[in-house]
Amino acid sequence: MMSGSSRAALAVLALALLALYAVPLWHVALIAPQYPEGLGFYIWVDRMSGDLQSINGLNHYIGMKAIVPESIPELRFMPWALGALVAAGLVAAAWGRRVALTMWVALLAGGSLIGLADFYRWGYDYGRNLDPTAAIKVPGMTYQPPVLGTKELLNFKATSLPAAGGWIALAVMLVGLALILRERRLARRVT
Amino acid sequence: MTVDADAAQSVYVAPGDHDELYAFMSGGFSGNVSVYGLPSGRLLQQIPVFSQYPEKGYGYSEQTKALLETSWGFIPWDDSHHPQLSVTGGEQDGRWLFINGMNTPRVARIDLATMETDEILELPHTAGSHASPFLTENSEYLVSATRFSVPTVQRDVSIRAYKEQFAGVLSFVRLDPEHGRMSLAFQVMMPGFDYDLARAGKGRSHGWAFFTSYNSEQASTMKEIGASQADKDFIAAINWKRAEACVAEGKAKTIPARYAHNVMDHSSGVATTHMQASSVMLNAGDCPNMVYFLPTPKSPHGTDIDPTGELIVAGGKLATVIPVHSFSKMIAAIEARDFDGEIGGVPVLKYEATIAGEVQNPGLGPLHTEFDGTGHAYTSVFISSEIVKWSTETFTVVDRVPTYYSVGHLMVPGGDTKTPYGKYVIALNKITKDRYLPTGPELTQSAQLYDISGPRMRLLLDFPTVGEPHYAQALPAKLIKDRQVRVFAIAENNDPYATKRVQDTRVQRRGTRVDVYMTAIRSNFMPDNIEGIQLGDSVFFHVTNLEQDWDVPHGFAMMGNRNAELLIMPGRTRTLVWVPQRVGVYPFYCTDFCSALHQEMQGYVRVSERGANVPLAWNGPNGTLR
Numbered sequence: 001m002m003s004g005s006s007r008a009a010l011a012v013l014a015l016a017l018l019a020l021y022a023v024p025l026w027h028v029a030l031i032a033p034q035y036p037e038g039l040g041f042y043i044w045v046d047r048m049s050g051d052l053q054s055i056n057g058l059n060h061y062i063g064m065k066a067i068v069p070e071s072i073p074e075l076r077f078m079p080w081a082l083g084a085l086v087a088a089g090l091v092a093a094a095w096g097r098r099v100a101l102t103m104w105v106a107l108l109a110g111g112s113l114i115g116l117a118d119f120y121r122w123g124y125d126y127g128r129n130l131d132p133t134a135a136i137k138v139p140g141m142t143y144q145p146p147v148l149g150t151k152e153l154l155n156f157k158a159t160s161l162p163a164a165g166g167w168i169a170l171a172v173m174l175v176g177l178a179l180i181l182r183e184r185r186l187a188r189r190v191t
Numbered sequence: 192m193t194v195d196a197d198a199a200q201s202v203y204v205a206p207g208d209h210d211e212l213y214a215f216m217s218g219g220f221s222g223n224v225s226v227y228g229l230p231s232g233r234l235l236q237q238i239p240v241f242s243q244y245p246e247k248g249y250g251y252s253e254q255t256k257a258l259l260e261t262s263w264g265f266i267p268w269d270d271s272h273h274p275q276l277s278v279t280g281g282e283q284d285g286r287w288l289f290i291n292g293m294n295t296p297r298v299a300r301i302d303l304a305t306m307e308t309d310e311i312l313e314l315p316h317t318a319g320s321h322a323s324p325f326l327t328e329n330s331e332y333l334v335s336a337t338r339f340s341v342p343t344v345q346r347d348v349s350i351r352a353y354k355e356q357f358a359g360v361l362s363f364v365r366l367d368p369e370h371g372r373m374s375l376a377f378q379v380m381m382p383g384f385d386y387d388l389a390r391a392g393k394g395r396s397h398g399w400a401f402f403t404s405y406n407s408e409q410a411s412t413m414k415e416i417g418a419s420q421a422d423k424d425f426i427a428a429i430n431w432k433r434a435e436a437c438v439a440e441g442k443a444k445t446i447p448a449r450y451a452h453n454v455m456d457h458s459s460g461v462a463t464t465h466m467q468a469s470s471v472m473l474n475a476g477d478c479p480n481m482v483y484f485l486p487t488p489k490s491p492h493g494t495d496i497d498p499t500g501e502l503i504v505a506g507g508k509l510a511t512v513i514p515v516h517s518f519s520k521m522i523a524a525i526e527a528r529d530f531d532g533e534i535g536g537v538p539v540l541k542y543e544a545t546i547a548g549e550v551q552n553p554g555l556g557p558l559h560t561e562f563d564g565t566g567h568a569y570t571s572v573f574i575s576s577e578i579v580k581w582s583t584e585t586f587t588v589v590d591r592v593p594t595y596y597s598v599g600h601l602m603v604p605g606g607d608t609k610t611p612y613g614k615y616v617i618a619l620n621k622i623t624k625d626r627y628l629p630t631g632p633e634l635t636q637s638a639q640l641y642d643i644s645g646p647r648m649r650l651l652l653d654f655p656t657v658g659e660p661h662y663a664q665a666l667p668a669k670l671i672k673d674r675q676v677r678v679f680a681i682a683e684n685n686d687p688y689a690t691k692r693v694q695d696t697r698v699q700r701r702g703t704r705v706d707v708y709m710t711a712i713r714s715n716f717m718p719d720n721i722e723g724i725q726l727g728d729s730v731f732f733h734v735t736n737l738e739q740d741w742d743v744p745h746g747f748a749m750m751g752n753r754n755a756e757l758l759i760m761p762g763r764t765r766t767l768v769w770v771p772q773r774v775g776v777y778p779f780y781c782t783d784f785c786s787a788l789h790q791e792m793q794g795y796v797r798v799s800e801r802g803a804n805v806p807l808a809w810n811g812p813n814g815t816l817r
């Protein structure tokens with residue numbers, strides 16, 4: 001069994017994930033000379049916000065499909081997955097077995113990885129499946145945005161980084177890992 | 192006069208940096224307002240107000256035409272003189288700019304977040320809205336007066352009956368505190384003088400308004416001579432709170448009037464005209480203790496109130512001193528009933544009873560005065576072409592500096608408020624002669640910027656202005672810079688002819704009227720091929736700019752159209768009417784370079800003979816033309 005303090009900490013971690021309903025997970029910033037004020041969009045657990053209309057307007061020149069949040073099923077599904085993750089954390093805290101803690105942290109890490117992989121897949125599709133009749137065609141050029149980091153896309157510099165929600169999820173994961181290590185040490189001391 | 196070596200440094204605004212102040216200059220006979228940056232003197236924008244402005248389609252598009260309606264019909268021009276920024280508590284609040292149209296008496300309200308004209312109110316029983324528009328301390332009222340006295344109400348009488356039949360009317364326009372919406376509250380009928388300029392009181396003189404008048408001789412011809420005989424004319428001091436009370440007591444009459452009230456609806460972007468049929472007229476003599484005449488030498492022009500509200504400074508075009516009246520002395524004289532007769536029921540106060548001092552040797556023809564908030568006044572002097580700086584404590588001249596040439600108004604940013612910004616004074620000159628490269632017989636108008644932060648005034652810069660810069664106002668950029676609208680939200684566009692999605696583009700015929708519901712977005716018009724138009728049709732292009740991005744207006748121009756172009760801001764709809772005159776296929780295109788494929792942003796309309804067997808067709812998601 002986990003120590004009482006670890007169980008309480010796990011419950012707090014699970015509840016901390018509720019913040020992801022209120023803040024965006026990821027931010028993609030686009031920098032170009034004509035946009036000194038900056039362009040970009042945020043990915044939330046259930047929606048996208050920012051300058052999508054402007055970005056779509058620009059992307060049509062290179063034949064990229066319009067980003068329409070309503071057509072992305074993940075945005076309908078993710079709020080439920082997040083809710084399930086919070087509930088699982090609370091159940092694990094109540095149950096109190098060490099394996100439950102490990103499984104929950106693994107679930108969070110796995111879920112995050114799947115999310116990033118999915119982001120990559122969407123980016124791949126948007127960036128490479130271009131309309132062959134597009135006005136601007138640069139041989140060999142694709143426009144897949146980076147998942148993490150910075151990339152030059154014609155006149156734009158695209159930078160993709162976690163937003164507040166992404167950092168919170170990462171912090172929860174790291175604290176969860178620390179809890180696992182702590183519980184291991186405690187377990188060794190007891191035996 | 193030489194310019195200091197560091198003058199250029201004082202006005203240099205490095206590329207990419209912003210000016211410290213916005214200045215709004217009247218466009219004079221251009222009818223509009225131009226926006227400058229200070230201290231650089233860079234022209235930033237022109238705001239069309241009273242004059243049609245083809246480059247923006249202002250007064251040409253169906254949505255904006257109504258702004259130029261008057262009781263006389265559509266009048267596409269006026270002569271704008273005095274910009275006035277809205278105030279709260281006697282300080283600039285950065286909400287609206289008002290300006291008068293002198294010729295067909297009107298006042299306009301410009302929204303400082305969009306820099307567009309939102310409202311124009313015609314003033315009845317007025318002929319030459321010159322003493323206009325000046326605001327009371329909290330923008331409760333906009334005051335205005337007629338420059339030319341006329342038979343009131345207008346009728347067919349002999350001009351020689353001037354003294355008996357002509358009257359001068361002061362107008363009090365109420366401003367709605369939330370939206371700035373104007374409504375004519377009441378008017379005051381005064382003796383038939385020429386009412387020239389005005390200011391409303393502030394601080395201790397809050398509740399009063401002051402109007403200069405000349406031609407108290409009541410000459411009707413050759414006023415140059417006839418109106419220049421009397422040694423003194425008058426400032427009319429009117430207690431508008433008392434006027435309000437008299438109106439409330441029923442001392443005013445509702446009389447017939449014809450005037451237009453034109454209002455731009457913010458959400459639809461469509462202006463409408465409301466014709467009005469009456470006004471509330473209060474006879475000066477019917478409301479005792481409301482209005483008094485202050486004798487003032489000679490043919491006074493400007494009347495300006497110092498930041499405390501105590502000093503009422505007159506300019507006298509033909510005067511050799513600057514007369515300064517004291518508000519508290521005026522009140523004391525009124526209480527003591529220290530009168531010297533009356534004119535038309537208006538008591539005349541004694542000059543000695545109200546005068547606080549006379550500034551000696553101000554130069555020839557002092558006109559207008561502004562203040563720096565540190566006990567100094569700056570008066571423009573027309574004939575001797577200079578600005579004189581004098582102390583409001585001692586009434587003595589402390590500095591003088593030449594202007595090039597013949598300064599009319601002058602302006603200290605915030606110089607008419609309780610707390611002047613006070614770093615610069617701008618001379619608004621009537622004549623430029625040799626100051627710039629000559630351009631034929633017509634030369635540019637000009638403004639000059641002086642530094643007044645030190646003990647001596649220093650000339651920093653000359654810059655050309657658009658039209659005649661009568662008066663100007665300026666405010667710190669930080670008051671309004673961050674509130675500038677970048678786009679209009681397409682979702683909130685309530686124009687009845689808006690097309691918010693490409694899927695909704697269409698062409699509809701109703702008899703000989705054809706409505707084209709068109710969208711514009713980089714870099715196409717939809718539809719861009721239209722057939723089935725016939726000679727005798729009127730084609731209404733309703734173009735909605737779908738962009739929601741800053742600095743992406745689209746233009747729309749139709750070949751052979753006897754109208755103008757459209758310049759459509761992001762999220763807005765504008766309508767242009769085209770009456771095709773010849774059979775053929777004619778292009779339209781985007782006039783505002785919008786993108787790399789701007790040149791491709793174009794389309795065609797096919798025009799057939801009347802009754803031709805060409806069906807109405809267009810391309811697009813709902814189009815029939817493939």
